[in-house]
Amino acid sequence: MLRTHTCGELRLSDVNKSVTLTGWAQRTRDKGSLLWIDLRDRYGITQLFLEEGKTDAPTLQLARSIGREYVLKVQGTVVERLSKNDKMPTGDIEIKVSSLEVLNPSKVPPFTIEDNTDGGDDLRMKYRYLDLRRNPVRENLQLRHKMAQQTRVYLDGLNFIEVETPVLIKSTPEGARDFVVPSRMNPGEFYALPQSPQTFKQLLMVSGFDRYYQIVKCFRDEDLRADRQPEFTQIDCEMAFISQEDILNTFEGLVRHLFKHVKGIDLPAVPHMSYAEAMKSYGSDKPDTRFEMKFEELNDLAQGKGFQVFDSAELVVGICAKGCAEYTRKQLDELTEFVKKPQIGAKGLVYVQCKADGSFKSSVDKFYSGEDLKKWAGKFNAQPGDLLLILSGERTKTQKALNELRLKMGDLLGLRDKNKFAALWVIDFPLLEWNEETNRWHAMHHPFTSPKREDLHLLDSQPGQVRANAYDMVINGTEVGGGSIRIHDRPTQQLMFTKLGFSEAEAKKQFGFLMDAFEFGAPPHGGIAFGFDRLCSLFGGADSIRDFIAFPKNNAGRDMMIDTPSTISQEQLDELGIDVKEAKE
């Protein structure tokens, strides 16, 4: 090694040792006869020290020429600092430099390599290799490494086998769009990149591998949002000879293990909530349960009193914001504007202030007496000082809008602390959901999810009412994982494909191998996949996954650093037997 120690490890007990360090010049302070350099590497910062008259002149001169981010190799002696810095682990010592070598100079970096950099997003992405030098970004990737390690510790300990599944697979356009790869050896044919290893992990169960996992890259060619990436990583798991409870227990165990060993947090047992209950009480299939503020439905109390808006609504539903009764007109107007934003879509907001004196004031006093409002308040168990916020309209839309308002109130009231974690299993999802665009039923989870046996009789008459053996793990209002108990027999799988509008030929072309496999002794099985990027960002207390990925792409799917995608040569196109179409006018 070019160094004897890292920049993070020397202490008072090392005083008088001769050491060699390597690293980057973080900053230089030149006080005339005295010169200090902060030398940085992945492990920390160590202060170097040179003194006119004591350090030899050429070394001192060289040191004075050093700019930010120069790569240095330094020999010297560990000495005790006169003025110690108790904010850094190496703050008790410094290195009296005897020799100095510039291993590589650096141009002035386009932004500062500091925790709070002056670099904008685009610049940081273009020079990602410099951005990765910054502590917060590096620490995110170290956290990610630790998460992967601990995931393996837990699953290896339970006899799971990590098996690598192929990346060059077959296009099966159900679900999101596939990325495809033209095959040179089979002209006119294509591989696809996996959206998940779903069918392969099921085949591994058919093979008897019984407990499988993989931390694996997956790919979806979707129009990107801020927190989506075309390639992303899953903790992908599957088990055979299990019930749904076994899966929930095993992977609740994983999440609790990660909290314990990565963050030192004892996560309590994870409650279960049905999809129906989540929608009713939170208007969301991924409720943030760090705070209560549950929905209460008011149809029985609020309808039939002449207030046309409520009377004509499918649902009248509200939340109680503790201690917000004294919100000003302006604050209440802002909340009204918030719910009326097109992406929220409510037509208006009704409020009831529960005054300190026990009286009530509402925006609908014209229609409702104090006695009426008192009954409403009773339903929420509201106390004097609380504020009721009520929306009405079509059931699903109103629930969704109130969910947004609830989350906003949670933010305003400081109830969504990033250092507090509330996990939840949402279970009993619907099997199917109606898609307005394609005018047919789609699988809510995926076509391999098994319906609940007791609901199967509804499949023809009320397909939307059939529940699936499907579950999501939700933490702080974010879906971090989801899975299901799978279909493991050919007739049910075939029925499912039929319900989803596959012709028999399509089903056979795309998934014939899986249905064949089900006929050779497929065991009951099920599994789950966690979004690893998302889980890491959640553990890191961040909103975006991007800084938990070493080399992310931007919202146009572009890597700004290496500048890809890019054109390829005509020779490559010819070998692949494809043409690029003329751009449309």
Place this chain on the structure above:
Amino acid sequence: MLRTHTCGELRLSDVNKSVTLTGWAQRTRDKGSLLWIDLRDRYGITQLFLEEGKTDAPTLQLARSIGREYVLKVQGTVVERLSKNDKMPTGDIEIKVSSLEVLNPSKVPPFTIEDNTDGGDDLRMKYRYLDLRRNPVRENLQLRHKMAQQTRVYLDGLNFIEVETPVLIKSTPEGARDFVVPSRMNPGEFYALPQSPQTFKQLLMVSGFDRYYQIVKCFRDEDLRADRQPEFTQIDCEMAFISQEDILNTFEGLVRHLFKHVKGIDLPAVPHMSYAEAMKSYGSDKPDTRFEMKFEELNDLAQGKGFQVFDSAELVVGICAKGCAEYTRKQLDELTEFVKKPQIGAKGLVYVQCKADGSFKSSVDKFYSGEDLKKWAGKFNAQPGDLLLILSGERTKTQKALNELRLKMGDLLGLRDKNKFAALWVIDFPLLEWNEETNRWHAMHHPFTSPKREDLHLLDSQPGQVRANAYDMVINGTEVGGGSIRIHDRPTQQLMFTKLGFSEAEAKKQFGFLMDAFEFGAPPHGGIAFGFDRLCSLFGGADSIRDFIAFPKNNAGRDMMIDTPSTISQEQLDELGIDVKEAKE
């Protein structure tokens, strides 16, 4: 769990326990009043036992209907066997069945699920999920998992960080062909799948990550040989602030750790051998050093005696096969035929038999006296009973042919035991090699490999003589890993691209980001990549990598099970803005 125990864990100490097992029916023996079923899962086999009169009639009837590979759930009591089977861990006990459930029936599998199956290669690949049920294949994948685990244990212990690098990168056609992925969001542009994470790991060094690894999928669109796959896995590593010796020591440590913890073998320290020495003594840059049989050059002794074939040859070189002096005419003819095969390419084979009585007999007695031949034998330190085998001709071709003959003799003499392991570092590879097809110099390792400083002056005059800081790890004649100390400054990298025939624009388009990065404080760095599939097959004592990959592709790059590559829809092509060309007549 549907089971209380696996099929591999019950012992005498469990006798009288009530248990529930699940698994596959391996075989049934029906002796009239007694019926046995071997129940198999990933963990082993447990014998089930039913008896007429004691087992209830419907259960017995059901048991009699069970075919191979049916999936069963069985309840019963552990009892001691009357006739024990000491060949299986559960051989002391059997299960007296009280209830039996068929979880899923099975069609008759297309081949037997036995260690030695009757299934041919194509059938096994098409029904890979059944092939994976066989012990040898499952054990290969379990070995692979253990190899990955122990690789991580070793590297994590040395502060390496696993960082995921992107899969959707940029096409850089130097080297093998890229697989490409059309970008829908950037019509006319393509991503490429990585042949290795080379540039990204170097950028991580520029970022200060200092010790990186990744067990990662890589992709090469090459015409496939039996032991190549279009997607394969590397243990990919890089270190900064190191010398070549540091890399060799660190990764020799990895290989020895794997031998120790996966196979229980103490591998001795790994010797170093220069490329020049390897070629001279073994005619190969990946010599099998499980046995000696080194080359000896005979030009000085064999030329000038009137034997035109030797006199006109650039190289006369031979090996000594211990104890083979009494090979018959037929055996010697077979060896001659072997070396004359087109893929070996020698014109003929000269032999010298060192007779037990101290005399010599050769195929060139006409030209050489007993005294001459004695001198030859002396050079090999040959003993009575040994056989010298000698080839001649152009240096490189003759070395390669003799290498093949040496390996063949090693096989014939049983010197290539799959349970014996000899590792070797081959170092000091040439930087460049001349490519006859493209009529230019190519990088022997890759364009990022640094030349030896002391050879740099030869770069213009004798480019073929410049050695690189490049090294391969060779085990039993197989290259299992290779790497180099990298260039870390822009001028040298630019010079290298120029030597390789890149225009400045090409170099900038493809690798500008890397050369830019070198200007912002790039540390000295280097690394290595191990072929993980190959390493696993070596540890497993197998020749082919295919059975160490869960779902491999055949030699046409096709996955026979899922039948990919395959056509995609016109809608998909349209969205991607590409056309498939008409097939050529």
